[in-house]
Amino acid sequence: MADQSAPYVGQAMKRIEDPRLVRGAGTYTDDLRLPGMLHASILRSPHAHARIRKIDTAAAKAIPGVVAVLTGADVNAACGLVPCAAAIPDLKAPKHTVLAGDRVYFVGHPVAVAIATDPYIARDATDAIDVDYDPLPVVTNMEDAVKEGSPLTHPDLGTNVAYTHSVAGGGDIDEAFRKADRVLKHRLYHQRLTPMPIEPRGAVASYHTGEATLTLWSSTQIPHLLRTLLPGMIGVAENKLRIVAPEVGGGFGCKLNVYPEEALLCHLAMRLNAPVKWIESRRENAAATIHGRDQIGEYEIAVKNDGTILGIKSRTLADLGSYLQLLTPAVPTLTGLVLTGSYRIPAVKIDIVGLYTNKMSTDAYRGAGRPEATYLIERLMDVVAHELGIDRIELRQKHFPQPKEFPFTTACGVTYDSGDYQAALAEAKKIGNWDQMLKDRAAARAAGKLSGIGLSTYVEICGMGPSKAMPAGGWEWGCVRMEISAKVTVITGVSPHGQGQETTFSQIVADRIGVPIGDVVVLHGDTNVAHYGRDTYGSRATAVGGSAVVMCINKIIAKAKTIAAHLLETTEDHVEFANGIFSSPGVTTRQLSWAEVAGEAYVAKNLPPGLEPGLEASSFFEPENFTYPFGTHICAVEIDRDTGQVKITKYIAVDDCGPQINPLIVEGQVQGGIAHSIGQVLFERTVYDENGQLLTGEFMDYPLPRAADIPEYVLGATVTPTPVNPLGIKGVGEAGTIGATPAIANAVLDALEPLGITHMDLPMTPERVWQAIKTRSTATV
């Protein structure tokens, strides 16, 4: 229950979304039941690369209850090609049809679809479809894929190289390397991960033949982008298309996409003249929903003996998988935007090679390119410190820009909005009791234990973003409506799926408009209701979407003051507004409530001449820059020498996302982000064998962090507002996982440092750690 005597903003109040969710009263895609609804089941390729010789659907069609069994030959022309929105020069892209054409190129590639009156029959029908495959050579390793003579994922492209991207920034990189006292080299593998949202993908499509309108409910993060991109696939005009995101059980980026199944369902609904539902199984989710990360980087860092970093060269191979989803080739380029991290590093050269392999596509996954950047720069800082014999905190501080130097332009070509990296570091050391942590580590080591401390002083780029830098506009739209009953309806173009904007936007509105929070409703996720939007990803919803709401609030209050002035028989500059009350103290004792002002606005008997009735405003907020949240994470670990198991004994996180609308929600985001990193550093990885078979297709084989893996965090914050938006806030959805991965990895390596081990790739599984201890050597992949 929020404290109503204090402003809502800043209160750690419980979320408005939660009661319905924990009671099971939310509506998810699989809850939808439409009259006459059919069920679709998809047959997927068991081969990583093969020619399809023949598909025999006769037996499947003969099963009672089966309405249709269709293949690429039946649907591909009507469904169009899966779109990629990344604008990369000279991109070599395969044409990716909705169902396989004459060739499959990854395990899980959809080959045929069976539609039946119930999902059980549909599933039986897929078993009865007989596909004759002619296996082709497979390439699964990106370091092989880049070589001459490698098997080709797409023979017609003649190469596995999708694109190369070279960026040089800041000063003269060659000069920097000439002036260096030493050049340190390091190789890092950022492993492929499977997002595994608790709710797999699913969709229901329904076509209204009378009105010629199509509705698609989809477990998606991007209803608006879908509405913009699906017309090019299925031929239904944008303004005849309604996309609804019901409750979505987790996205983390993997639902920031346009999937072949979504277009397929739309086509089936029109073709069969019935609503059609499709819900994927966990294994389909693991195989055919986008994967994250998968980069191998070779880095060279030019340094002076006193630790001054002169420049970084980075050569990255990015495993894109077998075709391009919405942002696949762009994600590795995001790494280049914050490669220099929170440091003043004058010169960078970045070369990226994007490669095709016979695997599922990679795309944006919580952090999307920035975790890779933070991981590499924070590992490199520790490597430099170790090689030069410099304290790793002093080395970092030496390179921090001062707060007064912001906005701070980096060699990567972006301008950081605001920052105080020293303060976050100092706060983390304070709440973590750094000196005691050092003493504890010394004592543990003296007792023969493998004990380590790692840290990361990170910055990341989010609050996506200025339209000039975004593929399809980075603004956000909002609408605020003061109803005649003095209740408030807020409509936002962002699409929350766990981020809590129903709560935070209500807090903002309730405070600024001066209504009880229970009188505010926040609508989202339905393109018929929120007609504009750019949806939720890139930690943008409150920074950009919330700012649009603030613009609307200002417009409403301004208009209300005009009406109030007229009713109070004075001029606008004599009207005061506070706590939901309009008054004019020097002029009259009469005061007006929202009910009176709104009543007048809609009943309209006494409006100022020329003023339109109504009390609603909509706005587009265009951010002038991205935002750059930052922080310091510190992690202490102890390693069981005999088994290689790593235990996190202490975890401190100080994150600065600017002012916190709701500290409970911020904390939840940080906690979840750190959990993601615990998984990535210690045990998660997507595994394909050399034949392209996915071996981590179920929770039996893909480990996710559980409650017992999560330590008791010590969380803190500093508050450095951004000048980029009226709320001053920076976004926090991804920051936790961006900052945490290197802190944990650095801790493990610190624990192993006395044994002479200087590197280990992710994940640092018990077996890898044990092997490294046994052989006293590095463990690379």
Next chain:
Amino acid sequence: MYPASFDYKRPATIDEAVALLTQFGDDAKVLAGGHSLIPAMKLRLARPRVVVDIGRIANLNYIREAGSSIAIGAMTTHQEIASSKQLQDKCPLLPETASHIGDMQVRNMGTIGGSLAHNDPAADYPAAILALDAEIDVAGPKGRRTIRAGDFFVDLLTTAIAPNELIVEVRVPATPKTVAYVKTEQKASGFALAGVAVVISPAGVRVGITGVAAKAYRATGVEQALKGKTTAEAIAQAAARATDGVELLNDIHASAEYRAHLAQVNTKRALERAASR
């Protein structure tokens, strides 16, 4: 996600169940707690035409003293075994082992009979059953017979039970408190990468190991090397024999080499822990 179609039978007695298994042979599978069978069916790895649900057969769920042993009905759940005061008192290895199985939800449904009959190479009970030298009673068309633990686990997912036999009871001996089960979990599934069960009694030391090979086994190499001693030195050198003569499993979760190492480490830890109790 959805199993293939199946017929569902719910016999009321053991004899009815055996008759159904005899009638349908290879086409039938027994449903006990369902936490191995149902996932396999949902994945369509198992497609029995007939599911024989033995959950309503009376008198298969009990824990009671039977002379110097404790008799446990085949349908007793892991949670009931883990929390049984009788077993904690008389045969503590079994509840300790059961408490490591899966998670709370699995333990509330899974049964000792079902788990033993399935004989997953990484299941927990087999290590304890071997270390305890337990007896397993099965019922078939010709009546009941007893199979000793040493004869029970035959091969990968294969036991000495005939296709138309049903486990009805497991009997474990009373033991001192000097027992232990030490397990390293596969991080995703929770199954054993190496699970070691130890019983130290006046009759000697018995060690059962699971997760490491195609089936659980008695680590006779360890037992022989100990020569009945449980000093620190004896344990350290005996533990090195943990995987003698065994062909090791190898997969993305643990190589054969690491599994062998874990078996040794856990053998040492289990022996030390048991000896200290």
Next chain:
Amino acid sequence: MFAALTDPGILQRAIPGCESLTATGPDTYEATLKVGVAGLKGIYKGTASIRDKHSPGSLTLAFEGKGSPGFVRGTAAIVLAEEGESTRLESTADVQVGGLIAAVGSRLIEAASRKMADDFFRQLSAQLG
């Protein structure tokens, strides 16, 4: 002995779970196999062919089968060596498994393949006397 290895009647009885084996041409066969371990059996339809025959010593058996649990492809190189009165049979196999069984059964595939290979050669030996 070598001739026995290429006799479809013997092969069908030798191969565990082989429900049918019909010759479709010289040294090529179509087969239906019910294989797996314990209760986790699947039905696979496929083809096998015998190549590189070097009587009396060696041959290569190439096979592929698919069923709803997935597919299996591979080759087995079989070498017969006379040892006095008896003949020793050695084989090395290169098997690729795909689909569902590779995805969820990967932890058991090595052990299961070993078991099935053992069963095959035991049954084959019994057939060959």
